[in-house]
Amino acid sequence: MRYGTPSLTGALTGSFDHWYVVDVFYDGVRVLRDVDVTNVTVDDDATALVQGSASLTIVYQGAFAETVAPTAIGDYLSPFGTKIILYALVNVGPGFAERVTLGHYEIAETPHINSTQFVFNTAILSKGDLIDLTLKDAFDAVQADRFDVPGSPPNLSSVWTEIQRLTGLPVTRTITDAPISSSVAYQEDKLHAIYDLAGSLDAVAYMTPDGTVSMRPNVWPSPVDVLKGGDEGTLVGVTRGMSNSSVYNRVVVRSYAGTTESVLASGEITDGPLRAQNVDGSLSPFRRRPMFFSSQYVNTPEAAMSFVNNWLPRVSKLRSVEVVLSEIFNPLRELGDVLDVRRMVQGVVVDNFYARVTRMRRTQDTLQDTTVVVQP
Structure with a gap:
């Protein structure tokens, strides 16, 4: 925020x-x-x-x-x-x-x-x-500035230093730095390389309002604001929606190197409505919906299994319920903010949930649309 x-x-x-x-x-x-x-x-x-x-x-x-x-x-x-x-x-x-x-x-x-x-x-x-x-x-210009030829980081000691080198922009360090895990070969798209580097720190790169490159963690931080309705609040409306387009019940990590792909690790949801299959081995009502992943930074079975264990709970739950919050214009709100949302009726909390901001639209109107995903 x-x-x-x-x-x-x-x-x-x-x-x-x-x-x-x-x-x-x-x-x-x-x-x-x-x-x-x-x-x-x-x-x-x-x-x-x-x-x-x-x-x-x-x-x-x-x-x-x-x-x-x-x-x-x-x-x-x-x-x-x-x-x-x-x-x-x-x-x-x-x-x-x-x-x-x-x-x-x-x-x-x-x-x-x-x-x-x-x-x-x-x-x-x-x-x-x-x-x-x-x-x-500024990421638009970074994306347009493609690599002339495939290359590698000149120094593997710092993810932040490499991101600053690739973007040519100042950085605001919000995530603990770490060495680049292996010598990688960049392909053509520089912006994809930056997102991959941030992903190795379990974070997402983004441009801050002050024009520097930073990262926000994939792990949800603590709430930064309480957004409530009612006469004394700024929450005007809550519109819920659900989509299966970005919900997966299986994660498969493929080997990056070589022309023949192999699976380094995989995992799937085994119970509940998002399970991949029934106990008898037949397909569940939701069927199998795998998310495939490959990265030069995840190149061992151990690292791949760690990725599966981290991401399977995220892709199977956090993005399944999307809510559009209509709130009074707030220029302080940012992507990645976690909110404590309280819908009120006659002074009574009728709905309370934690949510993380994924999209916003601001205009000259009194209200802005803030789209969030709900913590299960």
């Missing part, structure tokens, strides 16, 4: 307004500051390779009737290296306002550019610009 001052956390439980502004950077220099934006949609998705994205419209009216509408590579708002910092501003009357950094992004696309011009004393001036932008976090 992002840091917020006590005044901000208190304001978010009451009546407040919010809007968005951006700073624009090119080649490390801030070229535009506190630019108004509209039509804002901010999406965070822990299941995506590029987890952070946004779309918005720049609203610009220059003090000297200048335009910032891009027309060529290298212009400030062109999708060729320009970076955007997106802020949410929370305001309570005339006495309180606070800025929260939602993310560092790169411009991926400028799909629509509308600049209104006029002529004054033979000079062509601008009445204002409306520029639509599609934004992606």
Whole structure:
């Protein structure tokens, strides 16, 4: 969860307004500051390779009737290296306002550019610009920067050091470091290599709001917030759903090396509604749904069995129940946050569960959609 001052956390439980502004950077220099934006949609998705994205419209009216509408590579708002910092501003009357950094992004696309011009004393001036932008976090550029040829880490002493080398970005170390377990051969996709390295620490790599690379643990941390409904809460609605698309009852770890695949270890659910087969050996109602895994970091039967024991409980339970929480706009919420959710009716808790944030969508509306998976 992002840091917020006590005044901000208190304001978010009451009546407040919010809007968005951006700073624009090119080649490390801030070229535009506190630019108004509209039509804002901010999406965070822990299941995506590029987890952070946004779309918005720049609203610009220059003090000297200048335009910032891009027309060529290298212009400030062109999708060729320009970076955007997106802020949410929370305001309570005339006495309180606070800025929260939602993310560092790169411009991926400028799909629509509308600049209104006029002529004054033979000079062509601008009445204002409306520029639509599609934004992606820095992992989008990392993914595009593929390896020229297969290679290996030059140093096996530190996973964090190797991730920093591959991304070229600063890191925020939130997970205990460890040596890279074996000499690996990177293929083509650099972003896949980064996720594999993080996976060797039982974690997931991601871009923080301040533009650094970090990791969040696969193991659930303690709850960081209590989200409750009722007159004094900020939870407005709870919509439950279930899907079997990411639920497995069997984990199979395959050997990575060589052209002939072999199984290093496997395991399956043996009882309950998600069991793979019945006691007599016949298929269960859910049938067998295996998840296959192979990695250069899991290359012995012992390591493979450890992976099976760690992941089988996770893939068979944690992702089976998904809940969409409709809550009052909260810019402090982050992917991976564990919440203590309490649905209230007339002051009585009628539903209480722990859940972890997997997706979020924020707009200019009062409410945001926060998708979570429920702890069994």
